[in-house]
């Protein structure tokens with residue numbers, strides 16, 4: 177499949193007045209913002225040449241995303257920091273991957289599903305490990321899904337039905353600014369015709385963040401006690417009186433908790449939207465598991481669901497693509513010719529910190545800025561191939577680095593919103609750089625040529 | 634004297650906007666390189682906005698300027714810093730078999746650093 181060109185149909189046609197006066201200006205309607213997991217697909221972008229100058233409907237983060245992805249003057253590819261031709265870079269990348277014994281493919285949450293599929297195919301051909309940024313985001317929730325399942329729903333159901341919202345361990349006002357206004361708290365929906373007035377909202381967090389102002393009830397939980405709080409709530413839902421020591425542990429009085437749980441039981445449609453305050457804190461998957469089980473328990477009384485708040489634009493797509501291809505969501509080793517899933521063993525943070533991986537293919541991620549010191553140290557020692565639209569700490573240490581077109585702004589394709597709904601992209605303008613898909617496809621091709629030549633020879 | 638705190642790295646609106654402007658912009662570096670503290674904790678330690686503190690644990694050590702958190706956002710004993718290079722320097726490599734290092738809510742020591750701090754105390758970075 178070729179990377180779709182800038183659409184020339186209705187969606188990108190300029191409005192008559194604007195294009196008549198300014199032929200270099202066009203308006204792209206229903207474009208998609210891929211900065212965060214909300215994946216808002218109602219953007220109206222005004223494009224002048226290769227710059228987006230207006231992004232109607234975008235939040236402050238979306239605007240920053242659209243206005244700062246103009247074309248930078250950087251080499252298309254570098255090898256060991258020196259500008260190189262595209263062909264040389266593909267050759268070197270294929271060579272690194274074919275020579276590696278225990279390579280890892282990592283990142284993938286900021287690229288299209290089409291590119292994710294190719295990255296997986298390469299990993300399969302070379303018998304490597306594929307892992308995505310999910311492992312350091314909602315990976316623990318992925319483990320929890322396997323333990324207790326997920327009572328799930330779409331954001332559309334939340335918008336149209338949810339009269340009770342619990343935000344837990346997240347700060348959507350700053351991390352997903354349009355979640356409140358477009359999907360959860362504010363919008364008027366079919367069964368909540370008065371929008372905000374028809375909904376009750378609770379925030380559970382250690383910090384009294386900006387999101388606290390938006391809700392009706394704020395439960396300030398002590399750090400590292402979400403697990404205990406969730407289990408106390410589970411007990412109350414089941415009519416069991418929790419041990420009073422839970423008050424001291426969590427900082428939330430049982431009286432308040434009883435009241436909140438009673439209200440939750442009386443909701444018509446409730447949803448718990450949980451963030452990385454649960455997954456990144458001690459307890460990790462056990463925290464997610466407790467909250468998912470709480471939603472499940474509440475279904476004894478009324479309809480409740482639980483959804484993780486996903487961060488990157490297509491991290492949900494990465495989970496979907498890796499799951500439908502291998503059966504597991506992240507941290508999958510393909511070295512034996514069949515998939516094996518083992519967080520802690522096949523997850524990148526571990527593979528690098530323990531000094532195991534001997535090459536890395538990193539797509540649209542910056543582990544050199546985000547990983548632990550031992551992991552960074554190891555990454556510096558091994559050959560690394562990086563695909564990224566921007567210069568990063570990881571591209572700076574890369575053996576082979578490709579400058580790429582930005583997904584959603586320059587390239588089409590598919591991404592998954594945080595509720596597992598696939599959304600098409602409508603690019604705004606062409607980039608002189610290639611897409612992740614095209615580069616990965618070329619690497620895959622070259623890897624196969626080398627493998628076939630080796631087996632024939 | 635050093636005190637123990639719990640640090641929570643996290644996202645902020647400014648971290649998100651400056652990230653798009655670029656990881657090498659002064660805005661991003663400032664946002665991800667400034668520690669937010671509870672105002673009472675700052676007062677107790679004789680700290681003012683902009684004063685530098687050393688924050689460390691078994692995994693790393695950073696020296697960063699601090700500032701008072703907005704309103705009552707942070708309880709006493711809790712520190713906040715925007716996600717980024719600096720916060721990751723305090724993160725260990727062990728994931729306890731989960732794939733996820735302890736990335737929020739972990740213990741650190743903190744002590745004020747005099748104005749005359751040697752340049753070598755500054756956060757190592759590119």
Ligand code: SF4
Pocket residue numbers: 209210211212213214215216233234235236237238239352353354355
């Ligand atoms: S909420 Fe997220 S997807 Fe929507 S416009 Fe803002 S950054 Fe983009």
